[in-house]
Amino acid sequence: MSVTAFRATEPSAAEQARSVLAAAGSLTVSTDGYRCDLVGRHILDGKGRLWLRLPADGHLAARVACAPRGALAALLAFTDVAPIAVRDRVRSRLTLSGWLTVEDAEADSEAEVDSVDLRLDLARVTLETAAGAVDVGLDELVLAEADPLTAFEARMLTHLADAHPDAVAELTRLVDPRHLHGVVRVWPLALDRYAITLRLEHARSHHDVRLPFPTPLREANQITRQIQTLLALARTCPRRRRPVTRP
Known part of the structure; x- marks a missing residue:
C-alpha cells in the first residue's frame, strides 16, 4: 500500500498558526529602528489575542507608551523548529503584524506590579511553510484551535x-x-x-x-x-x- 492510498488531510493554515503560537517559547519583535528577542513573554488568550508581558521599565514598553496615540506598529516573528536534529530544522515561520498598545494595569488583577502587558491588535498574519506563504484570516485565527498534540x-x-x-x-x-x-x-x-x-x-x-x-x-x-x-x-x-x- 502506498502513501497515496490514504486520504490526505492537513490542518488549516489557521490551525497551524495557532499551534505555532501555542508551542513557541520565543519570538522576535521588530519596530521602527528597534528589534529584540523575547523568551517566555507572550500569552495567547482564549479569544485569540496575543499579549506580551514585559518589565515595566523595559525599552519596548517605553517605546509603546511614548508612541503617538499609544500604539506602536510592530512585527512579531515566530519560528517553528523541529525538535529532531535534521537538516533545515525550520518547519514553518509565522509573522504577525499590527499595533502594540499598553493594557490598563487595573484591568488585570494578576499582572505583576513591575510588569506591563502589551496587547497586539492584529492587522495581518502570514504563515510560511515549505509549500509557500499564505495569509491567515484574522477571524479564522480567532476561531481556530491549536492541534491537540x-x-x-x-x-x-x-x-x-x-x-x-x-x-x-x-x-x-x-x-x-x-x-x-x-x-x-x-x-x-x-x-x-x-x-x-x-x-x-x-x-x-x-x-x-x-x-x-x-x-x-x-x-x-x-x-x-x-x-x-x-x-x-x-x-x-x-x-x-x-x-x-x-x-
Missing part, C-alpha cells in the same frame, strides 16, 4: 527517534518506492492530529512525506493507537530496503 509533539518525536528507530524505518514501507530511491536516513519530523511527517534524507538533499492516520485523532492519548495502526498497515506492504535512521 502541540504540547506533546516534541517529546513524542524525540521518543520515536531515540527509542523506536526501527518502527520509524518500518513506516517507510507506506511511502511510494520512487521517493525512497537514494534515501540514507529517515526521521520523524512532525506530528499533528491528521498525520505523521517523515523526513527522508538523501546524501545531499531531503524531502518530506506525510502519512495520514486512518482517522484524525481528537485527543493526544489516541496517538499510540494511530501509530500502531500505521505500523500494522506497513507490515502488510512488500518489504523494501529500509533507510537507516542514524548517521
